[in-house]
Each structure stands twice: as C-alpha cells, then as structure tokens.
Amino acid sequence: MATQVDDKIVEFDVRTDEMLVNMGPQHPSTHGVLRLVLRTDGEIVSEVTPHIGYLHRCAEKIGENVTPRQWIPYTDRMDYLAAMNMNLGWAMCVEKLLDHQLSEKAKHLRVIISELGRIASHLVGMGTYGLDLGTFSPFLYAFREREKILDLFEDVCGARLTYSYITPGGCTADLPDGWLENCEQFLQQLEPVISEYHTLLTTNAIFIKRTCGIGLLTPEMALDYGCTGPVLRGSGVDYDLRRDGEERYTEMYDGYAFEVIVQKDGNYPRDHDYPSVPVDAVLGDCWHRFYVRMLEVMQAIDLVRQAMDRYRSAEGDWGIPIKLTQKLPKGEVYLETEAPKGQMGFYLVSDGSPIPWRVRARSSSFSNLSVTHELCRGIPIADVPAVVGSLDVVMGEIDR
C-alpha cells in the first residue's frame, strides 16, 4: 500500500539550511585522493566542486630532464591500474617521432599485453564500483581474477604493478616459455566467471535501482567535455581509437575481428551471450557506462586469443628497445591511444637532443572527471559515489 504524503507538510518539516559538505580526499568512494565539496540542500546536492592535485608528482617537469626510456617508469605511475597501457601510449609517441617501425610479432605481443591490461583495469573498475554502491563481494571476486593477470605480467617482466615493460622500440623482453599456455588457461577460466559478475552486479535488482537513470550524460555533453573511452561509448557515441585512431595505432589491430562496444540502433553487439538491458536504463546513465566496461572485458578476451594465434606464427623479433640515450630528431608529435579509461595522449617536443624539450600527458580521467559537476547537479548525496564511480577515474592519472 502506497503511503500518502502531503508535500506541504514534508516540505515544512525537513526544511534545512544550505550546507557545504566536504567529501574526501580520504574517502573510500573517491577512488584515491579526490576531494569533492558538495553544496547540499538537505539530501539534494546543488553543486559539486572537485578539487584535485593531491597526487601531483610533477611528471611533466621530470620528463623534461630524463630521456624517453627513462620516463617510462613515470608513465607507469599515471594510471597505475593499467600501467601497461600507459607505457604503450608513451612508447608509441616516441616511436612516432623516430618513425620507428615494429615487426609483426612485436605488434601482436603488444596487443596481447595491452588487452590483458584492459581486462585488469576494468575488473578493478567493476569491483570498486560495487564497493561504491555498498556491496563488498564483487570486489573480492574481481581482485581474485586480476591477481592472475598480475601473475602473468610478473612472469613477463618481474613486476606486478609498475611494469615498465612496453618501451620505445618494443618491449624489454620476449614472452617466457609456456606463457601463452598459462594465458590461455587463464582466459578459459575467466570466461565463465564473467557471467557470475553479471549475476552479482549487472542484473542485480539493487544495482539496477542504484545505477539506472542516474548521472545521465548526453552524447553532446560527453564530447563537449572531452569524455572518452567507456564514458563516451556509454553515451552511445561510436568512437574507439582502436578503429578510428591514427594509422600507427590502428594498424596494430589490422585484421582483428572486433566490434566497437556501443549501443547502435538500440542494440549492443551480440557476439556473446550478454544479459539484456534493463527497461529502466537510459542510454548515457551509470548502468550503461558500467555495461560497456563489462562487454569490453569479453571483447578483450577475444582480442587476446586472436593476438596469441597471430603471435605464434608471426615473423620478426619481439621489438628491441631503443638505446637509453638515443638522440631524438627535432620536431613535435602528439599521439593518442585507447587506454582502458579513455584516450590517453602524449605530446613530445624535441629540440634534437636525447632529452625532450617538453612532454605532456593528456589524461583521459582528467577530462572524464571534469564533467562531474554537470552530472551531480540536483541528485541526492547517496548518488554522488554512484556517479563518480561510474566514471572510473584514477587519481594518479589525473594529477600526474
């Protein structure tokens, strides 16, 4: 039986003063050291002001004092949940300046590694999103699987978080013996687990209630604010640098079978058995952003499999890194790659010496976060973590 509420009485009873609430920088659902100042009227947020910079480590300034290969470890520490993809972005930017061509084998190796990185990043994104919404178990499930990816990465380069593996010129080492079999075994075991995640979150009634129709981001607004990656595709914009980017980047994926994960004519790609979209979901809401990420995990599994097949039969070396103090030609280049959280761009200006004159990292999370104040206007406080979590930002990348 629905309770009858007299609007006038409620309004009179709970009238409150405007209040400024400080959320973060030490807050579990701000994904690191993000500080949000909420202007609230009762339960409703009228304005959100994000404050960033708590993790600023002067990466760009440091980049002006070291050679490109020496800067690779600093890229690791940008998006530390997808360090391989950060390495890739910078490595390809330097290679673009040097006009360095990779062998077929080295390209396929990079696809294997960067798509595994994407899975790892999206798993954390999914797990922590569950945490934001008050469920703990998906987080444990996600970290269990991610741990296995870290094991695979450890076998490749010895590190579990900051790899410095992909480097200008190629990679620091070839895959060890038996690694491909281990990887295949992992993928076989991951695939059925994805449907468990869908049960835990994607199709969970509470999860749907907390995310559907919340934080609506229109495609126009997404483009206006420079949102990229799953945030942009969750709004229905069909754009993925792996297909639409620069030739140097897209040729890595030449001949691979993959569809950009985006809702087209009301439908998502049907290459796997995905759960259907709930009736309450509106394109561009938190649920869709989450769903795009989940589908990208499945797609990344396919891509890793295809890349492994090609890698086995490919010719050439695995990519010998350039010299540590290799002289750079004079000039400037800008290159963006599709990192898990969006388009990660690097800009390099060289004056002809081995040390760049200027480096710049265009962070995807930085632009994705800048739309927060639009999404959080007029929503209840409890929905703020749901909205910020759905953007899946990493502070290391925002503050650099």
Added chain:
Amino acid sequence: MSLVADLKKKFGDKILAEKLDVIDPWIEVSVEGLCEVATYLKDEPSLAFDMLNCITAVDYCEPDPKKAKKVDWEPHLEVVYHLSSTTRKHTLVLKLMLPRWKNDQEGELPEVSTVSGIWSTADWHEREVYDLSGVHFVGHPNLRRILCPEDWVGYPLRKDYEMPLDYHGIRGR
C-alpha cells in the same frame, strides 16, 4: 591540405603561418582570431571538430646564457590546441605564439581569450596551463590553480622556474 587553404581564404591574416611538412602539421592563429577560428572549426559541418583533445603550453626560453646563443628561436611561449573530429575522423593542431610576459614586464602573464565557451574541456585544461605555464585566459569562468596549491608561487613548467627552497616549512631540496 585543402583545409588550410580554405581557412586562409576565409580568415586571411588571422592565419599567421602554417607548417605542413612535419609529422603533425600545424597552423598558427593570431591571438585575436582564435575564438572566431575555433568557433568555425567546431560549427562548420564539413569540419566538425567536436573534440578538443588537449591544450599545452610550451615555453621556449633558455636560462643558460651559453646554450642560449645556439638556439634558433627568440624566447616565446606557444599554446598548442589539439583538435579532432569523431564524425569526420580527422585531426588538427592550432598554435598561438605569445610573448613570455605581457609587455615584457616579468610577472605580467601573457593573455589569450578562453575557448571554454566553445569546448568545455578547455575549462580544466586552461586552468592547468595557467597553473603550470602561466598563461592568462581572458574570460575564463574560474581561472584558479588546479594541480598546485592555491598559494603556490611561480609557474613550474616555465624553463626559468626555480624550485622554492621552502613551502610552509617543508624543505624543497
């Protein structure tokens, strides 16, 4: 690139220079013409630069007098805009050349008008450029430091920037 020819025809002396024989071709726009050119680039359906990827400032200045004799440029500041179009799938680089200081008065920031009304991405990106490289974006709705603390002194990505020795009792080196 026919795009550059078209722009030159349309905007005349607002396009100051172009360099097309480099890896990423760029065109130089005059400071006064920036907003007009930017609006056209975004709104013209055949161009449709709907995304502003990045704004960067590059400081050309050599503090070491010995090395300064060898460089082939006059000290200046460049602001670089990387644009792309999600529908037309093309990219463009715009550049602005600014003096390092307005009227050569050290401490007076050079001025550019903001493009945050055209692409909202510019809001935070311009704040970052202001914070780290010291460019004043005229008309910006909220030009405050974004990465450094609000009471920070100086612009760290300027080449003649000196690390402070002390910040609120924290030793600098």
